[in-house]
Amino acid sequence: MPANDTRPLLSIAGLSASYGTPRGPASALAQIDLELGKGENLGLIGESGCGKSTLLKTVMGVMPGNARIDAGHIAFQGRDLVSASPEQRRAVRWAGISMVTQSALNALNPVLRVGDQIAEAILAHRQVSRAEAWRRTQELLAMVGVAPERARDYPHQFSGGMRQRAIIAMALALEPPLVLADEPTTALDVVVQDQIFRSLRELQQRLGFSLLLVTHDLALVIENCERVAVMYAGQIVETGPTRDVIRRPAHPYTLGLKNALPRLGSRDEPIAIPGGPPDLVDPPPGCRFAARCPFALPLCRSEPPQLATVAPGRRARCHRAAEIDALAPLAALPQTWDALREGPG
Template sequence: MGTLLEVKGLSVSYRRGGVAVRAVDAVDLDVPAGAMLGLVGESGCGKSTLARALMGVLPGNASIDGGRVALDGEDLTELTPAKRRQRLWRELSFVPQTSMNALDPVYRLRDQMREVLCERGGLPTKAADERAVALFRSVGLDPVRLTDFPHQFSGGMRQRAAIAMALALNPKLVIADEPVTALDVIVQRQVLDTIRRLGRDLGLSAIIVTHDISVVTYLCGLTAVMYAGRIVEQGTTEALTRRPTHPYTMGLMNASPDLHEPVETLVPIEGAPPDLADPPKGCRFAPRCPLALAACRESDPPPVVVEPGHSAACFRAAEAGALREAARKASTWTR
């Protein structure tokens, strides 16, 4: 299967009080057609900024400093903003974190669907309404509810409606920012199953941005782990969860409990991500990494391929087996 989205060396900066803060720094990322990629990391690691940059909806004080974002081989960063907006909904669409923000509280869902389907998609009203019914069915919502206002929907229903809207014009790629974080476990599972079914039935490609590694393992075949503006490890979810190679990924796995496995102690990652206005020298995770060597504080580790399709930006990637052994011990992470 071919590459649908190809991100090469993408960098994004925010201007804050006269200084440039690089929130996304030289990110490379590929999404094959039909794949679901999970983008994981802590808050402030740049994952939402990356998602917004891919969508071309960065806030006014942010700018793309370099790199390319190619969708089916066409570089989106070279398009004029107007041209770019035309691609939204039709080629790539967005499910925001709080779906209340995506839905306008003063319009009925049907009118909001019409806006996307008619204005953006050029469908006549009647065809748009038929399509809206089909979309609501596909995400497990009763089409009768199309005449409701968003406030008449529960959180899970609003999230499904936002997904239905994102799918309206058959986009090639959907980017979902924390699509289930605000939901209860049962509703969360129902929404995850809806996305999974759409992936299976429609061959939907998606980027799922989340801080919860369990959500990624449930849903996504591919995973990219982000830390302080960089992708520190990426590969198949199977490889990353079974053979984590970057100590940050190991730490995230430690901190994610499995309800069906006995747990004695959860191991946190001490400290906080660095201030990106003044990132540390060398590996950005080194100040929090219990396995860091002197070299890690001197220069920046480039990503190395550890097995086909699995790379990690760590100087000690070759000793990953021994590091995993050490990282499993709680004493390694406490100082």
């Protein structure tokens, strides 16, 4: 992308995708609109099964065989990836867009040395000798805090934190402008998690890549991302600057996620959102969150809300977004949500 190009690095518009199931297609992504700028960090949060990982796999072009894109566009550096040929997608993968996966142990081949796996990614995209690729591999490992001589070790000889660092090294091998991170520290303790994210921030300052981070951990997003997108049941329900969204949510689901976050110095128990996401083979006709929302109106159950601007730089998918300041104090009360455990209001 030219230095004076003001287009978003990644622009997703009207993206819908589904999985084929014996009962029919499951609507995994529905009308996703999202943008990510050059050098920006965007956090993607939501419950398990809300579509976060599906979105990353769709952008990366590694969807499983039973998945398909039904509508929309994914523009990377101004080029549409949905209509791109398999060869064009392969050229972008790793060189333009790379991915840090959730389980490094599963991502690494157990019978190949770690260094060989990183070098292979370099050789697949760069016209360099194997010796040059090996030197670059050792530099990458040192850059992420792993001793270069460990390149000759196998994955089982690495600790969990070292394996995750190796995956990060592989993701950065070709210095891509966009890195997708899918729950990159889920299986690690909080000390190692903090070390890895500190390394990522340092590497980002050095290399200038953009980061799309998928996580369940709201605290990680607050600490590492300028903007946040909240997903529920395959849809984006709220977007905006992280601090603004967390301080003053504009969607009841975001209020619920905030309530579920433990607070330092508070003796109050976190408040869980009752129930579970809807069946995406047969999603509800109105708002997908209505059955779990204590503030749902009859309109919410019949008319799907649109993702609309609620403040400068902020959007929310809620019929009652304009009333959210009045509803927020009620959302902080356990009894508000307890009423749903007896059935929809």
